[in-house]
Amino acid sequence: MKLAEAKAQFISSWGAFATHWGINRTMAQIHALLLISPNPITQDDIMEQLNISRGNVNMNTRELIDWGLVDRVLVPGERKEFFSAEKDIWKVSTQIIKERKRRELDPMLKLLAQLEKIEGDKKDKDTQQFIDTVQGIKKLGSQADKMLDVMIKAEENWITGSLLKFFK
């Protein structure tokens, strides 16, 4: 396989995978493009390479910056803005974990804490099942929360370094 073909394949597949994870296809494709670009590139570069509009690039680069995965870079002597992605995949995954935890897990745990303390007859089967379910999810969520905190703080190759050896 030639480089150009492989690049296209990578960008396109990355976008497809992303849609299974609640992430906008184009945002993922821009991220993929930036990941394989050795040097920072411009809005126009992205428009051209992915065949998308200026507004679309603007909106999705902003989102990527918001996620802490991409930076604006100033290139001396250039008027245009350049974009550059964090290339260290471990840092990328840590950053994504951190953000999703903050945006989704934390609010969910907050909600479950509310739902847990409903008023009502604890002997009622419906009430009982509701409480059991909410508590179960809350417990799982809290544990996951703690584990993710550890992972975020851990060293680059936390999995190889410690986790796997432990389980062997």
Place this chain on the structure above:
Amino acid sequence: MKLAEAKAQFISSWGAFATHWGINRTMAQIHALLLISPNPITQDDIMEQLNISRGNVNMNTRELIDWGLVDRVLVPGERKEFFSAEKDIWKVSTQIIKERKRRELDPMLKLLAQLEKIEGDKKDKDTQQFIDTVQGIKKLGSQADKMLDVMIKAEENWITGSLLKFFK
């Protein structure tokens, strides 16, 4: 908060969270409803409780069964089919991990293995960055793959039981 209100809140929020994870809102709501229902319920029950059409219920219960999260249950003396969800949250999470791994991670690793072996000048900056990126993701993916396998096989509360103690 009253039970009815809490139930409605739970179902609605569960659906909202799901959309952030590439999961159909209605499918998640049906799952939530089944999780808090102490006894198996019918297609008509679901239609009524969630105000959705028969076709919609049919399609999404099938999908939930496909994911291994819900079962059809025969109730003696009843003509209709009943549905029941696995209530053990740890089993539920394990099952979801297993399925997503199979459906998404495994194919992704397969693709990356292909892309890794492109032909071209390894000294070229673009080629170099492409290979680095693909290899980095592949490495991360493989490690995650192994970790998830361990988690799937581990006992009920894998996190408390082993992971967390180890990191303390």
Place this chain on the structure above:
DNA sequence: ATTAACTTTCATAAATTATTGAAAATTCAA
């Protein structure tokens, strides 16, 4: 201050995804 380069906004359009509901298929009791 002017202006050309560049970026952002946002109303509208396009594409995608989810839902409906009625017809077809299936199941099962009599």
Place this chain on the structure above:
DNA sequence: TTGAATTTTCAATAATTTATGAAAGTTAAT
């Protein structure tokens, strides 16, 4: 068998999400 109860299918439609592009806004060199 028959037919009533129930489930499934799927073309049509609705809802949601994403993309466009031209106008408005910003920036910085002169």
